[in-house]
Amino acid sequence: MTLNARPAASVLVQQRKWPDEGVSRVPAWIYSDEALFEREMETFFAGNTWNYVGLEVEVPEPGNYLRTFIGTKPVLVTRDLDGKINVLENRCAHRGAPVCWKQRGKSTDLTCPYHHWTYDLGGNLLGVAFMRGNPKPNPGMPNDFDKRNHGMRQLRTTVRGGAIWASFSDATPELDHYIGPQVLEFVDRAFNGRPLRLLGYSRQTIPCNWKLYFENARDPYHATLLHTFFTTFGLFRADAHTRATPSDDGRHEVTYSWFDSKAQEKNADLSKDIKNIITDLKLHDMEIVKPKQEFADGRIGTLEVFPSMVLQQHVNTLAVRHIIPKSPTVTELSWIYFGYEDDDETLRRLRLKQGNLTGPAGYVSLDDSEVLKQMQPVVQNYPDSVQVVEMHGRDHIGVSETSVSESMIRAFYTFYRREMGL
Ligand SMILES: [Fe+2]
Structure with a gap:
């Protein structure tokens, strides 16, 4: 063990416990513990919950999109060309760059700035730059590369009275x-x-x-x-x-x-x-x-x-x-x-x-x-x-x-x- 070695954060959480008095006491460490914070993000925001993400009126027309977050995870709210509301991970399926960088906008499709992979507003992959290789004889992407397997992940989404909600989990009960x-x-x-x-x-x-x-x-x-x-x-x-x-x-x-x-x-x-x-x-x-x-x-x-x-x-x-x-x-x-x-x-x-x-x-x-x-x-x-x-x-x-x-x-x-x- 070196002089600077510290116990892993998760070990610290395990060592800390809630006061014996129960919920009439709140321990102060829960407001800064990093491992606990990571667990909260996974258990709650990315877990079996419905998260408010926006209002329908913020994406009023087909092609409108809105960038926001669920906990620490960047997401995108879109109204596709058929008028349907979608909530997508704002993450390119290629290398993980955020696909959308603007707070709000309108477009017929979404193009990742990094390598120009293009998606429709439902997150389906439409096009891969240099898909068939360039210049020849570079073969491009493998022949069995299937665009249908590489979309932006769509979250479970529900709209109620004009408010838009999303969930990362299929197990969350209806809103x-x-x-x-x-x-x-x-x-x-x-x-x-x-x-x-x-x-x-x-x-x-x-x-x-x-x-x-x-x-x-x-x-x-x-x-x-x-x-x-x-x-x-x-x-x-x-x-x-x-x-x-x-x-x-x-x-x-x-x-x-x-x-x-x-x-x-x-x-x-x-x-x-x-x-x-x-x-x-x-x-x-x-x-x-x-x-x-x-x-x-x-x-x-x-x-x-x-x-x-x-x-x-x-x-x-x-x-x-x-x-x-x-x-x-x-x-x-x-x-x-x-x-x-x-x-x-x-x-x-x-x-x-x-x-x-x-x-x-x-x-x-x-x-x-x-x-x-x-x-x-x-x-x-x-x-x-x-x-x-x-x-x-x-x-x-x-x-x-x-x-x-x-x-x-x-x-x-x-x-x-x-x-x-x-
Ligand atoms: Fe207040």
């Missing part, structure tokens, strides 16, 4: 069963078959482990405390009617609250636990905090479809936050803002204006990326430390009727530990 009734109701409420209208994108890289973001989006406890914009301007308060519901296995969840006109009023009583609230701040344009009731049930909130989608309905903004892990310590978050084709001009403008609440520089969301960025070096450099997740009961992992709860985080780690064998 509706995968999501489950508790969360599907709210996925279908946003993707309800009305033609969507794409309103815009923003993208950010957060230097944190993807699970810190996944937890953040199912952690209503922090909402009124970290996000003083919410509390100051009455968009969300700890006394709002809130309900968080996990899927049967805890991997997905939906958290929503009822819009209450009284929530526009400031309440000194509820602010007393919030140290840094400034109650005399004023907005010049109150429209950003005055939602127009849109859905009959009046409920607003966010949901998570494991492993890659957060769907938000904050005031009148609708957006997918696409979670794209890059490494154990870096996560890309891609925000796709949308509305409906038949929105009137007032609602379209409200959606755009209220879009400023979220995204990389959002009045509310920038707090999340900043706190997670600050948190990553701490958890990563204290890998043996343990976090306490006891709010609303150590063992409570079911429906919670309060925003002051960490039940959804415990529900997630109940699932996670089982799948990862931890």
Whole structure:
């Protein structure tokens, strides 16, 4: 053994275990361990899951394509010349170069820049440069080379209400069963078959482990405390009617609250636990905090479809936050803002204006990326430390009727530990 020899990363994972207290504790090493990250990518993103990859409205016409990722794997969403949606590995079957290098575009076929192998939009290999050799007498490719065996790999793909999902696995149950009734109701409420209208994108890289973001989006406890914009301007308060519901296995969840006109009023009583609230701040344009009731049930909130989608309905903004892990310590978050084709001009403008609440520089969301960025070096450099997740009961992992709860985080780690064998 040399002086620099270190145990293999997988050995480290095996040596580390989950704290005996169970899901009311989260060990910090899970946010930076490289071997664990590789296993998560294979077990979850490339495993028996459905991954959000895009919206149909992003590839509206035959020939449109969109480059994206499932976990760390580059993929391509295409609408072929027959109008069918495909999701392909963005990988040339020849030498593994990415076939498509543009974020979005339109073409009748796809040509790999490296050696000009050409594919149709369903990934079928159409042509090989110098197939029959050049100059003679070079024989070119062997005579038994069959183009049908060398296409770009097509993933299992499904489209529901305008959202496109893909799976690397044939064993994944159908999308509706995968999501489950508790969360599907709210996925279908946003993707309800009305033609969507794409309103815009923003993208950010957060230097944190993807699970810190996944937890953040199912952690209503922090909402009124970290996000003083919410509390100051009455968009969300700890006394709002809130309900968080996990899927049967805890991997997905939906958290929503009822819009209450009284929530526009400031309440000194509820602010007393919030140290840094400034109650005399004023907005010049109150429209950003005055939602127009849109859905009959009046409920607003966010949901998570494991492993890659957060769907938000904050005031009148609708957006997918696409979670794209890059490494154990870096996560890309891609925000796709949308509305409906038949929105009137007032609602379209409200959606755009209220879009400023979220995204990389959002009045509310920038707090999340900043706190997670600050948190990553701490958890990563204290890998043996343990976090306490006891709010609303150590063992409570079911429906919670309060925003002051960490039940959804415990529900997630109940699932996670089982799948990862931890
Ligand atoms: Fe937050």
